[in-house]
Amino acid sequence: MSAEHESGPTAAKQEIAPAKGKLGVMVVGLGAVATTMIAGVEAVRRGLAKPIGSLTQMGTIRLGKRTENKVPYVKDFVPLANLNDLVFTGWDIFEDNVYESAAHAAVLDKETLLALKPYLETIKPLPAVFDQYYVKRLHGTHVKKGKNKRDLADQLIEDIRNFKKTVDRVVMIWCGSTEIFLEPTAVHESIETFEKGLETSDIGIAPSQIYAYAALKEGVPFANGAPNLTVDTKALIELSKQNAAPICGKDFKTGQTFMKTVLAPAFKARHLGVRGWFSTNILGNRDGEVLDDPQSFKTKEESKLGSLEYIFQPELYPDLYKDLYHKIRINYYPPRGDDKEAWDNIDIFGWLGYPMQIKVNFLCRDSILAAPIALDLVLFLDLAKRTPGLRSIGIQEWLSFYLKAPQTAAGLYPEHDLFIQSMKLKNTLRHIMGESLITHLGLEYYD
Numbered sequence: 001m002s003a004e005h006e007s008g009p010t011a012a013k014q015e016i017a018p019a020k021g022k023l024g025v026m027v028v029g030l031g032a033v034a035t036t037m038i039a040g041v042e043a044v045r046r047g048l049a050k051p052i053g054s055l056t057q058m059g060t061i062r063l064g065k066r067t068e069n070k071v072p073y074v075k076d077f078v079p080l081a082n083l084n085d086l087v088f089t090g091w092d093i094f095e096d097n098v099y100e101s102a103a104h105a106a107v108l109d110k111e112t113l114l115a116l117k118p119y120l121e122t123i124k125p126l127p128a129v130f131d132q133y134y135v136k137r138l139h140g141t142h143v144k145k146g147k148n149k150r151d152l153a154d155q156l157i158e159d160i161r162n163f164k165k166t167v168d169r170v171v172m173i174w175c176g177s178t179e180i181f182l183e184p185t186a187v188h189e190s191i192e193t194f195e196k197g198l199e200t201s202d203i204g205i206a207p208s209q210i211y212a213y214a215a216l217k218e219g220v221p222f223a224n225g226a227p228n229l230t231v232d233t234k235a236l237i238e239l240s241k242q243n244a245a246p247i248c249g250k251d252f253k254t255g256q257t258f259m260k261t262v263l264a265p266a267f268k269a270r271h272l273g274v275r276g277w278f279s280t281n282i283l284g285n286r287d288g289e290v291l292d293d294p295q296s297f298k299t300k301e302e303s304k305l306g307s308l309e310y311i312f313q314p315e316l317y318p319d320l321y322k323d324l325y326h327k328i329r330i331n332y333y334p335p336r337g338d339d340k341e342a343w344d345n346i347d348i349f350g351w352l353g354y355p356m357q358i359k360v361n362f363l364c365r366d367s368i369l370a371a372p373i374a375l376d377l378v379l380f381l382d383l384a385k386r387t388p389g390l391r392s393i394g395i396q397e398w399l400s401f402y403l404k405a406p407q408t409a410a411g412l413y414p415e416h417d418l419f420i421q422s423m424k425l426k427n428t429l430r431h432i433m434g435e436s437l438i439t440h441l442g443l444e445y446y447d
């Protein structure tokens, strides 16, 4: 029995470049999520608060057998950038500095913001690449002008190069608004067609794609907190691989979808049927206002709908999930601000088909949930960039844990189950560090 270990195969430890010097974080869109992340990092640096919700800062990872008691912190196990070495900059369509924008978003209380004001005021947005065609509810004033989309991409590349002069490494993260629903077209087929499309200002290329192109062109990893198409195209996946600039999926998995990808796997594991899942949300922040536009809502809806279909696999379990009716609603309700309320009504059925109901009422704080996810994505993408076995593979599927719409290699279905995602993430860390993978078999304890 001794060959059957709870821990699986071990690969050689990779030559990961150390996280030396400053990590520059370029944030697209300095709104509620971004300012909550930046202010939060500064509060943690000053010892004013704890980085709750961040796996990189609070998480541990088990190594070896259960009897060995080796459970280091993730941040002590893999070489991550230290929070003290993060330097933030960003773009926005409004001129407000991070203090003003955070005050407007009203996620953090006045007292906390005042304590951080001198630092937050120093972060002023660069003029953005923006076109109202792609986000109907916003009227940007702090915006770059260019003769075509190629010219705008070049201006972003210039911004990145200037920032690079002041730091040692750079990661870009989209915390900007949700754009209208776009699907890949001929322009997204290859790097060449995409670059031609920039010249002709092809309508299929939204601002988020121009930022992503600029990042990947410069070898800068790119994360996407919104459900926009962005890097989910052949052209930008290719560019990501070519320039060793890691990418991952899209749309921070924070509130309702987070709960869905915990509950749905539980029903499936017990073979309980689900007839209907009605999800509704009210929220009153700027994100809610943008999502009030049907075309932006469609982008969000597509991203939120995918998880149940993949988790339940109705083609394998027609008796349990074939007729599932899944509906999602988001309503803009200004009095709520960032304090979203989500309701789920789940109609399940059990033994002999007897029906039951589950109600979930999540009174959450959107940006409080999203900020640590944004931070972790930044730190892990920087790690991926320094890791030989990860930097040139393009999509980092192991970061699906954080995202509503995971991105995968062509032909693979996305894994949405939060606990499979968490295992995948930790096994990836063990793998690059040359530690045994954990399989949970464990027969050796009963020899």
Ligand SMILES: NC(=O)c1ccc[n+]([C@@H]2O[C@H](COP(=O)([O-])OP(=O)(O)OC[C@H]3O[C@@H](n4cnc5c(N)ncnc54)[C@H](O)[C@@H]3O)[C@@H](O)[C@H]2O)c1
Residues within 6 Å of the ligand: 028, 029, 030, 031, 032, 033, 034, 091, 092, 093, 094, 105, 128, 129, 130, 131, 135, 138, 175, 176, 177, 178, 207, 208, 225, 226, 227, 251, 252, 253, 254, 255, 285, 286, 287, 290, 365, 366, 367, 369, 370
């Ligand atoms: N908060 C959450 O729980 C959560 C979860 C998943 C996804 N998201 C997504 O994250 C994004 C940010 O959310 P938020 O609550 O911070 O929204 P927000 O409206 O407060 O912030 C978005 C910011 O992006 C700016 N912006 C828009 N287009 C831009 C462009 N082209 N260039 C530069 N800046 C631009 C806006 O001016 C605004 O300041 C949204 O797309 C949202 O759907 C949020």
